[in-house]
Amino acid sequence: MNIVSDKAKPDKQGKREHGKTDVDLKTRIAKAEHDFTNPAKGKRSRAELPADALALVGRIATELVAGTVVGTFIGWLLDQWLGTIPLFMVILFFLGTLAGMMNIWRMATGQGLKLGYLENKQSDDQKSETDDDKKG
Amino acid sequence: MHSPVEQFTIKALLHLELFGYDISFSNSALFMILTVLLSTIFLTFAMRGRQMVPGRMQASAEMMYEFISDMVSSNVGNAGRPYFPFIFTLFVFLLFGNMLGLIPYSYTFTSQIVVTFVLAAFIFIGVTLIAIFKHGFHFLSFFVPPGAPKVLIPFLIVIEVVSYFVRPVSLSVRLFANMLAGHTMLKVFAGLAVMITGAGGVYAPGAILPFLALVGLTGLEVLVAALQAYVFTILTCMYLNDAIHLH
Numbered sequence: 612m613n614i615v616s617d618k619a620k621p622d623k624q625g626k627r628e629h630g631k632t633d634v635d636l637k638t639r640i641a642k643a644e645h646d647f648t649n650p651a652k653g654k655r656s657r658a659e660l661p662a663d664a665l666a667l668v669g670r671i672a673t674e675l676v677a678g679t680v681v682g683t684f685i686g687w688l689l690d691q692w693l694g695t696i697p698l699f700m701v702i703l704f705f706l707g708t709l710a711g712m713m714n715i716w717r718m719a720t721g722q723g724l725k726l727g728y729l730e731n732k733q734s735d736d737q738k739s740e741t742d743d744d745k746k747g
Numbered sequence: 748m749h750s751p752v753e754q755f756t757i758k759a760l761l762h763l764e765l766f767g768y769d770i771s772f773s774n775s776a777l778f779m780i781l782t783v784l785l786s787t788i789f790l791t792f793a794m795r796g797r798q799m800v801p802g803r804m805q806a807s808a809e810m811m812y813e814f815i816s817d818m819v820s821s822n823v824g825n826a827g828r829p830y831f832p833f834i835f836t837l838f839v840f841l842l843f844g845n846m847l848g849l850i851p852y853s854y855t856f857t858s859q860i861v862v863t864f865v866l867a868a869f870i871f872i873g874v875t876l877i878a879i880f881k882h883g884f885h886f887l888s889f890f891v892p893p894g895a896p897k898v899l900i901p902f903l904i905v906i907e908v909v910s911y912f913v914r915p916v917s918l919s920v921r922l923f924a925n926m927l928a929g930h931t932m933l934k935v936f937a938g939l940a941v942m943i944t945g946a947g948g949v950y951a952p953g954a955i956l957p958f959l960a961l962v963g964l965t966g967l968e969v970l971v972a973a974l975q976a977y978v979f980t981i982l983t984c985m986y987l988n989d990a991i992h993l994h
Binding site: 669670673674676677678680681682685703706707709710711713714 | 905906907909910912913916917920921924925978
């Protein structure tokens with residue numbers, strides 16, 4: 612990572628004066644590598660914008676519309692294939708709407724976009740991920 | 748007077764035809780190329796100095812890098828590192844595309860559903876393939892909610908499948924609709940200001956109101972442009988996370 616190589620530069624210069632910075636650099640590299648492979652849990656990540664509410668509002672609307680449209684379209688495709696117009700179209704219209712509503716419910720309850728919903732049974736390392744999911 | 752939606756017309760700048768297909772070079776394509784060129788130039792130029800203490804350009808490039816790097820590691824984890832270049836490219840492409848579109852006389856290619864849908868469809872197909880390669884047929888357990896009552900399972904599978912196919916649509920529609928609506932709104936307010944001024948006499952000073960609204964809305968559109976690039980990218984990360992770590 613960049614940070615490691617950037618930090619290495621002043622140390623090289625400093626070595627002429629002190630000599631012990633070599634050890635210091637090694638511990639710092641080790642620390643940086645450790646942090647990189649084990650990102651701190653629960654640390655507030657920078658990958659968040661303050662405008663969550665705005666993003667959420669847009670998502671609820673699109674999720675509902677997209678569910679209905681995609682459901683109906685899949686139904687229409689099935690009907691074209693099986694020649695049963697409008698049977699599947701009607702069925703999938705309702706199922707698609709349901710899917711849209713379920714997506715919204717998942718989003719609002721902080722399940723993120725995980726397909727297959729129900730119980731909030733997550734391992735600890737996924738908990739911080741779902742916290743971020745809410746914001747999307 | 749131009750119609751507020753006239754800004755979205757695709758004009759062929761160079762007429763080309765291949766095997767009977769119209770592959771003309773359009774204004775939309777021109778702005779996509781400009782976006783790619785500008786972002787490449789910006790990132791290359793900004794990182795050219797590699798200063799210890801970054802200047803303005805380098806700081807902004809590094810911020811973008813770290814922002815996406817954090818996004819990938821907090822949403823996908825370490826398994827997401829190999830996909831970082833793609834996600835970073837996606838974010839920069841959308842961000843620059845959205846921002847370029849705000850410049851007067853330019854063209855917003857993200858306001859075309861074709862563009863956003865193709866992006867979303869590639870992501871959808873790619874993520875599905877990653878899930879299949881990583882998990883084989885276990886991938887299908889995606890569609891069976893754990894702990895659901897047996898009677899409901901066939902019903903739930905259909906809902907889950909539909910809800911899976913909703914992804915590319917909601918992903919693309921969100922970006923496209925935001926850009927389309929925002930830019931239309933800008934043009935409507937701008938048109939209103941011009942029309943009121945055109946009415947002349949006592950009405951003319953009233954034009955200041957839509958003009959002020961326009962200033963505010965332009966600021967809002969800058970926010971929306973960044974926000975929608977962010978939302979598109981973070982959702983890609985989440986889909987990737989789902990594919991890599993099945994529930």
